[in-house]
Amino acid sequence: MTAIVIGASSGLGRALAEELARNGHALLLVASDVRDLVALAADLRLRHGVAVEPLALDLSREPDPGARVLEALGEDEASALLMPVGVSREDDAFGLGVGAIGQLLAINLHAPLAIAHALLPRLLVARGAIVGFGSIAAVRGRGRNVVYAAAKRGLETFFESLRHRHAPSELRVQFWKPGFLRSNLTFAMKLPMAPAEPSDLAADVVRRLPKGSFDRYAPAKWALVARVLRALPWSLFRRVKA
Amino acid sequence: MSVSPRGYALADLDLSTFDRSTRSTVRVQRPDRYRLLESLPPDVPRIARGSGVSYVAASFGDGAISQELGAFDRLLGFDAEHGLVTVEAGARIGDVARFVLRHGWSLPVVPGHPRASIGGCIAADVHGKNPARDGTFRDYVEALGVFDPLHGWLQASPHENAERFAACHAGFGIAGTIVHATLRLAPAPAAYTIRRLPVANLREARDVLVAHAGAPLLYGWHDGRARHFGRGVIRFGLESHEAAPRAKAGADLPVQVAPWRACAWTPAGITAMNAWIHHRWCRAGSSQVDVASALFPLNDARAYYGGFGPEGFVEAQWLVPYATYDAFVDGLEALVAKHRPAITLVASKLFDGEPEGLAFDGRGIAFAIQLARPRATTQRAFLDALTALALEQRARPNLIKDASLDAATVRQAISGFEGARARLRAFDPQGLHRSDLTRRLDL
Numbered sequence: 001m002t003a004i005v006i007g008a009s010s011g012l013g014r015a016l017a018e019e020l021a022r023n024g025h026a027l028l029l030v031a032s033d034v035r036d037l038v039a040l041a042a043d044l045r046l047r048h049g050v051a052v053e054p055l056a057l058d059l060s061r062e063p064d065p066g067a068r069v070l071e072a073l074g075e076d077e078a079s080a081l082l083m084p085v086g087v088s089r090e091d092d093a094f095g096l097g098v099g100a101i102g103q104l105l106a107i108n109l110h111a112p113l114a115i116a117h118a119l120l121p122r123l124l125v126a127r128g129a130i131v132g133f134g135s136i137a138a139v140r141g142r143g144r145n146v147v148y149a150a151a152k153r154g155l156e157t158f159f160e161s162l163r164h165r166h167a168p169s170e171l172r173v174q175f176w177k178p179g180f181l182r183s184n185l186t187f188a189m190k191l192p193m194a195p196a197e198p199s200d201l202a203a204d205v206v207r208r209l210p211k212g213s214f215d216r217y218a219p220a221k222w223a224l225v226a227r228v229l230r231a232l233p234w235s236l237f238r239r240v241k242a
Numbered sequence: 243m244s245v246s247p248r249g250y251a252l253a254d255l256d257l258s259t260f261d262r263s264t265r266s267t268v269r270v271q272r273p274d275r276y277r278l279l280e281s282l283p284p285d286v287p288r289i290a291r292g293s294g295v296s297y298v299a300a301s302f303g304d305g306a307i308s309q310e311l312g313a314f315d316r317l318l319g320f321d322a323e324h325g326l327v328t329v330e331a332g333a334r335i336g337d338v339a340r341f342v343l344r345h346g347w348s349l350p351v352v353p354g355h356p357r358a359s360i361g362g363c364i365a366a367d368v369h370g371k372n373p374a375r376d377g378t379f380r381d382y383v384e385a386l387g388v389f390d391p392l393h394g395w396l397q398a399s400p401h402e403n404a405e406r407f408a409a410c411h412a413g414f415g416i417a418g419t420i421v422h423a424t425l426r427l428a429p430a431p432a433a434y435t436i437r438r439l440p441v442a443n444l445r446e447a448r449d450v451l452v453a454h455a456g457a458p459l460l461y462g463w464h465d466g467r468a469r470h471f472g473r474g475v476i477r478f479g480l481e482s483h484e485a486a487p488r489a490k491a492g493a494d495l496p497v498q499v500a501p502w503r504a505c506a507w508t509p510a511g512i513t514a515m516n517a518w519i520h521h522r523w524c525r526a527g528s529s530q531v532d533v534a535s536a537l538f539p540l541n542d543a544r545a546y547y548g549g550f551g552p553e554g555f556v557e558a559q560w561l562v563p564y565a566t567y568d569a570f571v572d573g574l575e576a577l578v579a580k581h582r583p584a585i586t587l588v589a590s591k592l593f594d595g596e597p598e599g600l601a602f603d604g605r606g607i608a609f610a611i612q613l614a615r616p617r618a619t620t621q622r623a624f625l626d627a628l629t630a631l632a633l634e635q636r637a638r639p640n641l642i643k644d645a646s647l648d649a650a651t652v653r654q655a656i657s658g659f660e661g662a663r664a665r666l667r668a669f670d671p672q673g674l675h676r677s678d679l680t681r682r683l684d685l
Contacts, residue, residue, distance in 0.1 A: 010274040010313070035276040039330065043316035047341070184274045184313075185251045 001126065002051075002076040004028045004069060006059075006115060007085030009036035011183045012133070015202035016082055021048040023206055025079070028072055030055045059085065059111035060103045066118025078122040080209055082131040083112045088148040101147050108151035113158055120171075129172040129209050132159045136179045136217070139226045140237060159215065168212040175215040176205060179222040193221075250281045257294065257302045260355070260547075262501065262554025263616055263645040264299040264678060268306070274313035279421065282307060284391040289677040290419040292332055292359025293497050297557055298645045299678030300366065300414055306676045309419065311361060317341060318422060325427035326384065331361030331420045336494050336538055338425075343533055348430035350376045356494040356538040361420040366642035367412035367601045371479070371537070372460040374451075374592035378603055380411035382426045388418040391674055395421075409666050412601035414641070414679055417669040433486035434459055434479035434536045437528040443472035444571045444590070448607055451592040454478040459536060460592060463523070465516050466585025466611065468578050472571070474588070475524045479536055486530040495540050495547075505551035507586045507614035515546075515586070546586075555586070556616035558628055559640035561593055563606040566635035573631040574609075583624035587612040599662040600685075602640040610643065641683060649684040 003020050007013040009031035017029055021044040029052060031037050037054030044052045055072040059065055087107045089100065096104070116130060123130055137145045138152035159175040166173060180186055180195040201218050208214075217223040232240070250271050258265045270291075273279040282288055291301035291308040302308045311332035319328035325347050329338055336356025339349050351370035353363060362368075363379045364386070370376055385399040386407060396418065398407035409417035436459065441447045447462050454460055459479030464472050507515070535541075547555075562570045578585070589610040595603040602608070611628070613621050625646050632639070632655070639647055639655050653659045663685055667673070679685070 014274075033275060033277055039276075039314075039316045039318055042318045046317045046320050184272055184278060187251070187253060187272050189253075 001079035002026045003080040006030045006083040012084040012198040015198035019202040019206045026051040060106045066114040077126045080129040104147040131174045134177040173213040261297040268302045270308045272310045292362035293357045295355045303678035328424040347427035350428045354540045374594040384424040387422040390418040416666045431481035433482040435482045436479045450476040462590035464588035466588045486532040499547040506549035559610040559643040560632040560637035561608040562637045570635040581624040584614045
């Protein structure tokens, strides 16, 4: 039984890979740079004695990422597919060229959908779990993170469709909407709320892997933030700059 | 914060040395992938930063981006048959030591702070618990992976890029960013039997240290007060085949110990601390200690470091040759009697190596002298007099420990300084790798 982590080289993806390895899962790790993957795979094998296979894949260019993941998985059973993959840009504010838009959509939406479609039959056979990651940025559309938020909203809809189609007894569909996470990009940003540690969220995600289907914010306080944002009248919400 | 089109983020952060003697607001990059490590434009000044636990500002400085390698902390390979481990440079020495210990191996040279990074240990060529027996960190480095902003990725070993390999040791980051290293291990004992021998003064300490030069652990603690100067205890550890009762696993010493509101190491505080140590440890005896605890005794020293208060402390560390040892000790006793500095600790270690480049090595006995309130006039006067004494007695300074050193002192103290500097800068002719340490010492 192998757990597959898409976007495993850094941040939440790396934290998930470490937490899954700590819990004894064999892993297939997918990210763009083979150097990061080889290093992480070696570390997890040595520390936790689990089987780890790296797969270098540029999700912004790969025409059929699902086929590549399936090929790398071989005959192994897929126990879980976790897709903490995403990329955003500072200049994602109605000024992007078609190439940049395509890249954002490819990584944030197309690749997760394609990989999910390809792996779905295997996950159903294993009665496994599929785990997606949205964003607090997708709660309401704003003048920033335009394409990113649209892609994440699309991903959220896709996971809702999965939950609608499959009972938890045949496929656990779990969708997490994290707030700010500590990362290479946020480590010194002035954020309205303290960023969560990827390792804390990863521990939570792995602990809840066997626990049915759901859609939740993480940490839970972000559910309140999202509710407030949704409740804001449009005239007021337009003035929100954050 | 700013994010470049190449994907790296820079933040202005307030950084401080472990001794709190030097603080600065500098630009910091925290790469978590290889492409981000290599993403800075090649002409941008930078300096690698591991855990930031040096007593001097070796990993930050004005005008240079500190590249924090904390995410590069992975084990890349382990050969349990031949005793080799390959790790990324941001891996902490305590984590690596504990990993190899679980497989029956040990790192022969480990510094005091368990969170020191492997890259930092190499760049400073640190020493361990008995340098006379085990040498310094360089003696166990088999190969390095180095990133040079102008030449890209390089492998370096005694057989490939050998000059750069040598320059990386005690090179303070100038010869390139060390990204991974292969280290040679030694079989680990089951435990150490640590014996204590009280000494009345520093001359007696020399005799005891020399007599136990072959012990895997060997170091002394000495009272720094004028009335009792030099009395103390030499601890030497012998390998034991019987496992010791596992000490309660406490957390590693933090990267920064939160200072107490005020300095506790006043004359009264130092007297109380020394009286306790004297009562507790300065008598003959022995104890069985597990290896991990023996390697990192500083994990129990949080209160000691916190007690220096917001002003922090300063450490002067000099390696005194045997030929001038008696004269140095006479002079030191006289200086302490005259200035009555607030010395919180004098530690002694035996060395028996060849001083290469800027490394802290040689033949003789090293004294680490820690002082509270480093900016106080009396303390400064004592440090200045100690420096003059050390230069007069041909002692060698430890550049990675002593924040009070200046370029002129180091030039005078290290024979062949100019040659060593030239060899280092040959790998960085544009001075791209720079820190407060390299600026202060004009490296």
